[in-house]
Amino acid sequence: MDNDLNELEQMLRDRAAEVPHVQDVPPTMLTRARRRVARNAVASVLGAVVIVAGASAGLANLRGSGGTLPASSPSVAQLTGCAASDLQGMVSLGGAMGSVEGSIDLTNVGGAPCTLTGRPGVSISDAHGNEVSVQVTPSEPQWKANAAPEPQGWPVVSLQPGSAASVRVRWSNACPQLSGPVSWQIDLGNGAGTLDASSTDASFVPPCNGPTEPSTLEVGPFEPSAGA
Amino acid sequence: MSEAEGGRLAELYVRHAAEATRLAYMLTGDRQLAEDLVQDAFVKLAGRLVHLRDPGAFDAYLRRTIVNLANSHFRRKRVERSYLNRTAAEPPRVGDAPDTGRRDELWNGLQRLPVRQRTAIVLRIYEDLPEQRVADILGCRPGTVRSLVSRGLAELRVHVRSDGDG
Numbered sequence: 001m002d003n004d005l006n007e008l009e010q011m012l013r014d015r016a017a018e019v020p021h022v023q024d025v026p027p028t029m030l031t032r033a034r035r036r037v038a039r040n041a042v043a044s045v046l047g048a049v050v051i052v053a054g055a056s057a058g059l060a061n062l063r064g065s066g067g068t069l070p071a072s073s074p075s076v077a078q079l080t081g082c083a084a085s086d087l088q089g090m091v092s093l094g095g096a097m098g099s100v101e102g103s104i105d106l107t108n109v110g111g112a113p114c115t116l117t118g119r120p121g122v123s124i125s126d127a128h129g130n131e132v133s134v135q136v137t138p139s140e141p142q143w144k145a146n147a148a149p150e151p152q153g154w155p156v157v158s159l160q161p162g163s164a165a166s167v168r169v170r171w172s173n174a175c176p177q178l179s180g181p182v183s184w185q186i187d188l189g190n191g192a193g194t195l196d197a198s199s200t201d202a203s204f205v206p207p208c209n210g211p212t213e214p215s216t217l218e219v220g221p222f223e224p225s226a227g228a
Numbered sequence: 229m230s231e232a233e234g235g236r237l238a239e240l241y242v243r244h245a246a247e248a249t250r251l252a253y254m255l256t257g258d259r260q261l262a263e264d265l266v267q268d269a270f271v272k273l274a275g276r277l278v279h280l281r282d283p284g285a286f287d288a289y290l291r292r293t294i295v296n297l298a299n300s301h302f303r304r305k306r307v308e309r310s311y312l313n314r315t316a317a318e319p320p321r322v323g324d325a326p327d328t329g330r331r332d333e334l335w336n337g338l339q340r341l342p343v344r345q346r347t348a349i350v351l352r353i354y355e356d357l358p359e360q361r362v363a364d365i366l367g368c369r370p371g372t373v374r375s376l377v378s379r380g381l382a383e384l385r386v387h388v389r390s391d392g393d394g
Contacts, residue, residue: 005353011331012354016250025238029267033237033274040275083276085292089367123303129342183344183368193296194303196367
């Protein structure tokens with residue numbers, strides 16, 4: 001066993017030695033980096049314009065309807081979109097009528113506030129790392145299912161360091177029956193990257209109720225975590 | 229991006245690119261793809277340098293970005309399986325190291341593992357990271373890392389044995 005590991009380690013080191021020690025900085029990389037930074041800056045400005053316009057419209061509505069203004073609202077104009085490397089994912093599931101249902105919680109473990117918007121791409125891998133075939137369909141957010149008031153700022157979810165966003169999921173009919181454990185992969189979209197979400201119980205998989213029917217995965221949009 | 233930020237990015241590239249390329253090469257088995265992924269990682273991180281309060285954390289940040297980009301590459305293209313089947317059937321590419329027997333079998337076997345198993349093995353055995361750090365990067369529990377490594381090594385032995393028999 002030790003011999004096998006030593007041989008594997010030595011093979012990896014031999015392969016690593018094929019990569020030269022000193023590398024010049026590719027001019028194309030710096031050009032792309034400058035473009036990306038400039039694009040992010042433009043996106044931030046456009047985002048700020050949209051938010052200011054939305055806020056103005058909201059104020060006008062409140063004034064028109066005699067409503068009261070919220071005490072204060074965090075400014076998200078300067079916040080950037082969360083990257084996968086900023087987040088840590090955790091899946092919490094429970095059994096529900098032949099399905100497993102729950103949420104994917106994404107905690108900002110980075111050092112700066114950031115935002116999430118829209119609906120992530122979600123995929124599931126079996127114990128061997130192979131992607132499980134599922135038919136993904138959009139579902140409504142948990143707050144709407146609970147008939148709760150719309151969270152402030154939604155559909156933009158602002159995450160301070162340490163706070164979490166949530167994505168509602170419901171998975172049904174895993175055929176052939178999986179024995180677990182499974183892992184969940186979350187694609188944040190817009191090139192923000194993909195992260196793996198660990199599970200409180202990785203073996204939680206739905207029963208195979210219809211071998212000829214597809215396995216379905218309902219995925220909601222980002223929303224503030226109920227525990228946030 | 230200011231001149232100073234560009235200079236800082238270039239400095240970080242010179243310091244970290246070789247090691248990052250080695251990691252990406254282990255994960256993808258393809259030198260050119262590895263170099264592309266590393267460039268992509270630095271471009272991604274360029275916009276976030278301002279948020280990097282702890283310069284010592286860049287190494288971990290870069291490693292995590294490389295792993296995510298490699299995972300995204302295989303998932304987005306949805307070619308991992310066909311790629312592995314194809315490379316398993318192909319003769320070695322031009323520029324590959326000459327066949328040195330069992331070590332080539334190990335390398336080919338490693339590249340045929342599912343991406344999460346391969347990543348766990350590379351991070352544990354090549355990068356020599358503790359289980360908890362690997363778990364943080366993969367977004368799973370340390371027990372899952374142990375399981376991925378153990379299953380990966382078992383599959384690797386089967387690959388090497390069957391290649392050796394063939």
